[in-house]
Amino acid sequence: MTDVSQLKDSYPHVIVGGGEAADAAVRAILDAAPETEVLVVNGSQHPPVGRPALSKTLWMDPDKELTDVYLGTERTGATVVNDAHATALDPERHTVTVEGREISYGRLLLATGSRARRLPDQPESPRVLTLRETEDFVALRPLISEGTEVAVVGGGYIGSELAAGLSNVGARVTLCFPDEKLLAHMLPDSIATHVSEVYGGKGITLESGFRAGSVDVADPERPTVVAEDGRKVIADVVVLALGADPAVELAEDAGLATAEGGVRVDATMATSAVDVWAAGDIAAFPDALFGRRRVEHVVNAGGTGKTAGANMAGAHTEYTDTPMFFSDLFDDGYEAVGLLDTGLETREFWNDDHTAAVIYYLDGHEVRGVLNWNTWDSVGTALETIADSQAGKIGPADLEGRITPGA
Template sequence: MSDLKQSYDHVIVGGGVAADKAARAIREEDPDASVVILSDVGDGPLYRPGLSKDLWLKDGATLEGLYLGTTDTGVQLALNTTVTAIHPGRHAITTADGEDIGYRRLLLATGAAPRRFDTPDDERIIYYRSADDYRHLRSLVSEGTRVAVVGGGYIASELAAGLATAGARVSVHFPGRRLLEHMFPDSITGHLTEVYESRGVELDGGFRLASVRTGERLVLVPESGEQVEADVVVLGLGAVPDIRLAEAAGLEIADGGVLVDTVLATSAPDVYAAGDIATFTDPLLGRRRVEHIANAERSGETAGRTMAGTCTEYRYTPLFYSDLFDDGYEAVGEARTDHEVVEVWNDAGDAAVLYYLRDDVVRGVLLWNTWDSVPKAREIMAASREGMLPTTELTGQITPGG
């Protein structure tokens, strides 16, 4: 029998970082408020980036160390609980068990799900997103396991580095010419190619997956070219925001996400959205949707404070970051090579600041092996947006390697 109450002051749908931050903010603003988090997975909120970073790359890192301790705040956490509908008109949600739960205010923080390909049902084929996915992949990988990673982006590049560090024989298969070429210019992608190959990772550009065949070994069948055999296949094809509840309830959708105003309120009364699903107005870049941890943390906290009665505007340009073997970066804004890229390197050639421009305005800054400079990067973007920083003066704004 469920121990859920008939109604709560605050109902949060989704069990990730945004939900945790919102719950903590609500409790800080209103310690007596009743709060429940409804999550359709069996694990409590955890620091998701660690699933593809720390757990593979850092000695002594454990899954338990990633849990955020959400219930320490006194909120109720209902795991393995799927919400099937929201009813803004009567301020209620419905669960898969048929329970109706009322709310005074509701937060949608349903996150994103892995983008899927038409693959057979085989436990050796993995879409990587959750703690269960980590446990399963770890159970399949040991020294010498042949793992084929499909995808050329953020999650694929991180997992390839992590799996290689764990001793697997890793190959990465992607449609582009080089890994991460949508983000990095040739100066960096060429370096990464050398690094990955020196660590035993095979990089297979120009690969377009047609199907996966099962048998004693898995076989990747490309649209053209040679087939690839593997013991395990990991598909890192990006993510899709989970906006099904919002769409079904008639909330306004924009740019693939749930449209919110400056306080993260949706088009429905007393319904808010945060994290991966929220389409918000970035103070430097305008309307956008961001699938990175910093946005989930900050937007969850902001939504929680507003829900608890302290109206707080979301005025934030999120950062994102990654570690790739011995290299690392932090970035703000649009790190996209379809923009003009201005590169500033240090004398040693191992650290850089990259500026991404559109119409002579800095839309993004990438700090390659350069640290503690994210606030300055935002200042540069703001000054460029206001026409106060000519592109000729970008060199010297941030010292590469700092």
């Protein structure tokens, strides 16, 4: 791998970040301009990796190793420098500072992603971890074996996936989450009840209504998670899955415009600074259906990264997608678009044996989100339904039959 000391003083294209968005951008740039030079500043000690595998594939598939989920960015012809951090960006001078070294760029992409949230005054302990970066997985995996007691704190996207994965490799998992039922903030009661039953049936202990306040490491081998109501969960390992915050400090310090907690971009992924683009978790982009927003999911990372890279190479293409997201929860799975919020009205349509459903989330007469539960390859129709609803072409009475559950 390239060392910082080996870098040139100037590159036509510089990408800050080492995730899915960065990899997609590299490939788009080099597809359009194979002879150009691209520098990737990757903050991880490890090569760019497909992050979803850290909470899914590497736990569910015993034949998969970490090296199997590397993205291969370094094999594209780009110069990838690992364990390197950009600490300053000067858009006027077209320079970025990497590990104390100032490098000039022609065009630059910010794909800095997000960082895992921590509890206030969270203690440092090798047995109290998050799971966001490759380093987190590398630290966690050796601690897990048959019978290891693990407390997963947080019942959202990563927490629910990781609990399933840890259980699959034989860990004894306690899943602590704030809702009454697992994923009840986004799944209607019919599905949340089913998911909770499935997880319980897999031997996972569910601690509902649990809002973590602190972690006690007085016993360094057996950390204790303490809830705001005083409940305690003691385990061999604690994994905090409390969500993530976009890493926007570099952009903010450089004076770039921000929105929705991220970096404001137009449809081409261009920021307010000349020759600077942003993609992935940090990009607050104009969604044609839902307005300006950020989306933290691999599908959006790939799409925005590809768009940014193409435009850095001289194209003028726009990101017009409303990105979908998906997850697998043991034998169940879903694909979804829009806002899944059970504070909205929901309409449910099930197949005959009640194993698959299409759920619409409505604000008044307008569809704001669609969940295809065990229902596949219907995201396009879901997007059309949202668009037709916004345009007033259909109402709630017209939803049945738009998508066939289980198809």
